[in-house]
Amino acid sequence: MRIGIAKVMQETSTFSTQATDLAMFADHGIARGPATLAGESVWDGFVEGFREAAAGHELVGVIKLQAMPAGCLTAAARQTIVEWFAADLAQALPLDALLLSLHGAFVAEDDPDVDGLLLQTARQLLGPRVPIGVALDLHANITERMVAAVDVIDGMHTHPHLDMPQTGRRVARVTLAAADGQVRPVVSAVKIPLVTPAETQISDEPPLAELMAATRQAERQPAILCASVFAVQPWLDVPEMGWCSVVVADGDRGLATAAARELAGLAWEQRRDYTRPCPNYRDAIATALSGDAWPVVIADLTDLMTGGGTGDSTWYLRELLLRQPEQLCCLPMVDPQAVAVLTAAGAGARVTVSLGGKLDYVNSTPVEVTGDVLRVIPVTPGRDLPESMGTTVVLGLGQVQVVVFERLGPGADPVIYQGAGIDVTQARILVAKSVVDFRAGYADVAKRFLLGEAPGLAPADLLSLPWKRVPRPLFPLDTTFAWSADKAVAWSSDPRPAGGDGT
Ligand SMILES: [Zn+2]
DSSP states (O other), X not given: OEEEEEEEEXXXXXXXXXXXXXXXXXXXXXXXXXXXXXXXOOOSHHHXXXXXXXXXXXXXXXXXXXXXXXXXXXXXXXXXXXXXXXXXXXXXXXXXXEEEEXXXXXXBTTBSOHHHHHHHHHHHXXXXXXXXXXEEOTTOOOOHHXXXXXXXXXXXXXXXXXXXXXXXXXXXXXXXXXXXXXXXXXXXXXXXXXXXXXXTOOTTSTTHHHHHHHHHHHHTSTTEEEEEEEXXXXXXXXXXXXXXXXXXXXXXXXXXXXXXXXXXXXXXXXXXXXXXXXXXXXXXXXHHHHOSXXXXXXXXXXXXXXXXXXXXXXXXXXXXXXXXXXXXXXXXXXXXHHHHHHHHHOTTOEEEEEESOSSSTTTOOOEEEEEEEEEEEOOOTTOSXXXXXXXXXXXXXXXXXXXXXXXXXXXXXXXXXXXXXXXXXXXXXXXXXXXXXXXXXXXXXXXEEEEOBOSOSSOSOGGGSOOOSSOSSOBTTOXXXXXXXXXXXXXXXXXXXXXXXXX
């Protein structure tokens, strides 16, 4: 069989100050047509799973593009991306199945559901018989258009996100079985009027652990092909906002709907358990400076680089400079202007520079500092830092070291420090720009994990956001309404043509 593979991935925060444009995709490399599958490269965990499950079939690269999380996609970029996707998919025909790696929370200025638009475009081009399977992030926002267009939807069951390959394998196995006529997947989705803070969604701790165990239990039923609960990322002001349970069953819509309702009901019962007080950043820094065990990794969660933060919040920098720590304390800072100043000065120079507070100008202001340029790390092949971060500079401010770079980087991974030549084992505090994934990224480094909330674009307190477009009532913006999973509307995929052999 000829199996198409495509990836178009961005996670949008509609509250971000930074619009997403094509240049932000170009930073990560855009590949189109057969070139996307050249060599042995693996695009991401989903595609790794696709390739494993589809081994022995002819794989056809369609398109691959990805950008870091930021604000809404510009209308012009949205038009270009959909045109590219349609043209490259048309070029790849005929296909027996299409596998897509999407995030599921991709919003444009002129369309609140870019993922749904891509899936609808794919369905129009492929017709009703060619199965479409999509692997999504746990933080996807499922829409009616997405469900109507596909045969298989499945999402990650873990946060930190560790099961991308397994998710990709499940999606590919079911989609290929459908293409082969062995199963007739039908999707049923129940939208839950719920958003929750991200920092309490940890899949091996309650309450999410219990919910994910229930999805795995549902998947053990022979006629259920896959089951997911999507705990949408909370910084998304769109008309179909909310959690969603999705079940794919073999030919039995009633079974899929019943199982999706059961999972939705459990999520709704847990709704109050996700809201807990979040520690303040000043308290977190004080705790980290006074303890006996370090490194302490503190999540600057409201400025998370993997979810709509700009990476240039200055609250941690101000507090650390004020406290003048006696041991090494490290934090990242996205600031292309500062990188230009520091690079021009060169390693060894003593420089006064304005740091941060320029991209998220709503919550932070720049800090003028005087320090020593310890290292300048240009973009060269073989360096450990991702190329997409651009030139990176380590600025020493006494025991505070700031890793300054041009564009967003991995907020949950110590490579951001190690790649800049910092011995993380010597640090008292390492600031991560992450909400949950840092617990996995820093597992081998951290003696302790803390959360510290500062003013930022991705607040834990969802009531503080200027919501305008979300459906109401929506918990926890509204708290006194009744909702029942048993009576909720279920969205379903279009039935596959009978007797389908996928051709
Ligand atoms: Zn996620």
